Amino acid sequence: MRRLARYLKGFRKQVILGPAFKMTEAVFELIVPLVMASMIDKGIKLNDPAHVWRMGGLMVLLGVVGLGCSLTCQFFASRASQGFGTVVRGELFRKIGTLSHAEIDRIGTPSMITRLNNDVNQLQLAVAMLIRLVFRAPFLAIGATVMAMALDLQMSVIFLAAAVLIALVLYLVMSRSVPFYGKIQRMLDRVSLITRENLSGARVIRAFSRQKAEMRRFEDASEELRQTSIRVAKLSALLNPATTILANAAIVAIVWFGGLRVDAGTLTQGEVIALWNYMTQILLALIVVANLVVIFTKASASAARVNEIFDTAPSVTDEGNTERAPVPGAPKIEFRDVSFSYSGGDEPALCHVNLAVAPGETIGVIGGTGSGKSTLVSLIPRFYDPQQGAVLVDGVDVRDYPFAQLRGQIGVVPQQAVLFSGTVRQNMQWGCEGADDGQIERALAVAQAKEFVDRLPGGLDAPVAQGGKNFSGGQKQRLTIARALVGSPQILILDDSASALDFATDAALRRALRRDTRGMTVLMVSQRANTVKAADRIVVLDDGAVAGVGTHRELMESCPVYREICLSQLSSEEANRS
């Protein structure tokens, strides 16, 4: 947690002045029992109403000034904690943006969201408590004990005994409950993972009538969370009765032995009341300490989770890379003996892949599900780096480019069409900032999307809902293709991005791409033989290895895997037609 303190740098004033005001209020609180004692011993006992009024007035003054101090501290605490939360959240968001897919896969999106929200909120609360109570509570407990000792050293033995017993109870309860807090946070992660999966996959769940099973999964996770939270709550619930019994026993002892000492003339009635007040203050302060321990334990678990993200070094980085010139005569894209495994994956997703793609060439990539097609193309824009071998663009290892230069020349259409809330035009301009309507319309026309966009009310200004929910799967795919084309990239990667299109639209799209993407190097991933058949060359992947490279005709003759795929989808007449 100490490491996160650097984010408090901008709030030095609040962090210093806040506790100072709170301590001033605590000093006033320690003075009040003495004023009360004087009111009783001098005002009431000696029948001096003027003294009672004076002491009463002093108590009101101490109360009002104390309240002012407390409110000022509260103000500083809110400023600092909210500011701290905003800074940490912003930094965390920035850091998550630098992580590569491998780290995001490992930590998981729901866990990142929980860390960004719940964990940062917990830290924010800890900062507020740090300013408001961390110094005040121990100061009050120790101060009340010292004041009691100053009043009557012998009576203060009761205080010390009560304080030690209360502290022991606190220790016993906290040492048993604290280990559960980390567990509860992990359980919260699981609940939010299930919630997220259910919200994003609501249609699939309904289509498969999985509502009951999903409800059970959610209930199990939430029941586990409930039971653990109840176990902790039960333990914590012991705290108040146990400490109150001990404090009340101490108060009984104070009144009992105080009475005897009043009889003996060594203590006044007012001092007994003051000792009683100090005991109550100690009890309240120790209960606050117990709550602080809970808050700081949770915050320390949250800090560890937040720091885990800050400490994660992105496995793919462009640090220190400078603009690179293309190597004359080099292939546009080259895979040199590339092998790649996902972290945690037993089997390599790609095995010793060698491939050179000439500038302007259209390459079809085909293979069964899980054969490594998406993995192959995701190495070009460096979504992942291979463990072995190298991927080169224009003869330069992709690891040597600045991201902006590398990714600026690649248009990627991912398997899952993702659009962002805004308008059609705004989404298209992701492909090229400041693209004009002419550029956008040309891209829409190639992607076979112009016709339906023209029909939308507002045309390019038509709204796009979050995730593009107001478009059909096929429309979304066409819009994502257009988005990639707007910037006229040198390399276009289509990762099974026409899977939701009907055959006629798919064929029209391929014709338009062939016609309008001359000079563009295109990698077209598909499971459909028809989609890749007309490519200049086709790469056949089988279990991560290249099973064949060539034209449709060559592969039909030489590659059994390709022949099998084609014959499973096309009539033998269609398959044999080039």
Ligand SMILES: Nc1ncnc2c1ncn2[C@@H]1O[C@H](COP(=O)(O)OP(=O)(O)OP(=O)(O)O)[C@@H](O)[C@H]1O
């Ligand atoms: N993020 C990931 N983490 C771990 N393993 C992964 C990940 N993505 C893919 N894999 C695994 O890597 C292998 C290749 O996956 P890839 O997505 O490249 O296949 P694909 O040929 O594109 O499949 P499909 O046609 O079904 O999309 C598969 O065994 C898959 O389970």
